[in-house]
Amino acid sequence: MESTLDRLLPTISAPSAPVTEAMRYSIMAGGKRVRPILLMAGSDAVGGNTEKLLPAACALECLHTYSLIHDDLPAMDNDDLRRGIPTCHKVYGEAIAILAGDGLLNYAFELLSSREMREAVDPALLNETISIFGRAAGVFGMIGGQTADILFEGKPIDADTLSFIHRHKTGALLAVSVEMGAVLGGAKPEQRDALSKFGQALGLTFQIIDDILDIVGDEKKIGKPVGSDTRNQKATYPALFGLDAARTKAQDLLNQALEALSDFDHRAEPLRAIARYVVERDR
């Protein structure tokens, strides 16, 4: 994944070089690469030609990283650290950080529609993939979730709104990562449905564990300051229901996710391993 990102990220030696440097800085700072791996594991689970899907996998990491860069901006969460190093705007300034985020969001679609992908995948399937990716990333998905998250900062929040934020802000992109792998890997309709269910359960699990780690996690291990949700008065599952209930919920969701894979053979083992890893991060 690291070498593919390095190969596929744009480099420009023109007057606009700093924007591609900033894009590269934020992406190559590390991260768990959960979304690209989910796409590839989703394709593996249905016996797809996974090696050829690397540009699509990278597109997910570009999209995820753009969302981090914009979320970290002073007008949003105003964070100084990310993945253990200064955030993009701390290094390159706000203007270039906004443009680097825009650049990565745009580049995700460039990768999905790149010649490599067009040669590897049936054109109609590729268009459908771009469509479900776009919906998960946009105002009906991640951007909608981030909007609600920002608007409800410091305000009392009910379980429905919290669930809306979780499902949209993080859940939608994680779920579509698996679904894109399924579609691009040539899944049958019932396989696609099952993998979509798996992705949705996993997405929610992931967000709950992330919120738990913001309370009990080790700053060095997770690469960003803990306690920022509490400081920013963010609504989280553990804040609303308590740590114990949050952990029980995460375990239930993990079981749901694994249950969705019950008709899959050993080729779904990577997906199962990722699901367990997500919950075990909190140990």
Place this chain on the structure above:
Amino acid sequence: MESTLDRLLPTISAPSAPVTEAMRYSIMAGGKRVRPILLMAGSDAVGGNTEKLLPAACALECLHTYSLIHDDLPAMDNDDLRRGIPTCHKVYGEAIAILAGDGLLNYAFELLSSREMREAVDPALLNETISIFGRAAGVFGMIGGQTADILFEGKPIDADTLSFIHRHKTGALLAVSVEMGAVLGGAKPEQRDALSKFGQALGLTFQIIDDILDIVGDEKKIGKPVGSDTRNQKATYPALFGLDAARTKAQDLLNQALEALSDFDHRAEPLRAIARYVVERDR
């Protein structure tokens, strides 16, 4: 164009409603709709089924409007007025304005890959269209140009760098608007080349005229304060070469643009009319 934009823009009644309101606010504020019209005129010129391309035309306006919202942010050009009304961040705040820009950028790709487009156009042609649009919008196109524009603010600039900024910041998207119309309308290769040349010449003309209007224009007519380039020490063609040379250059480019259409029949008349209109805005 107005009613299609109104129909196709997303509306959400969820906790994230303000982001779609902000998107709609900035798009429906008006504007000349030059890019969508260029796409449709490009398709007309090659005898395409233009009516079916409305979502793609709207995608261009979404992309253009996102670039205005982000350019106007305090960290960028810090403008208070756009299209005659307060800028997006003045009304909705910086966080929502950033998200509304992201939402429109993302929505452009959602429209291009929408069911309507997938049913109207050959899948491989649609893939290719998304690809050329992505490249023109991203770091190799508009975002690259905007980056250079920001970085060279207040600095001495040579003709090459100015040309780089012009070709990328505004030229790339205007040129690709015509080219997308050509591709989606089913252009033959030589038609596509000619329309691409037309678009590039027109894009440059447009930017030079825009810069002239920022000096001599009527604030009420163009909907934003004049003189902002001078205040922000922006490099422009008239600033570097003088008003007379800028007008001569615009006229030369107009002639080049019209020349590129010489093998087209009356169906290219809308494109010719747009080209003349662009230059006549400065009268």
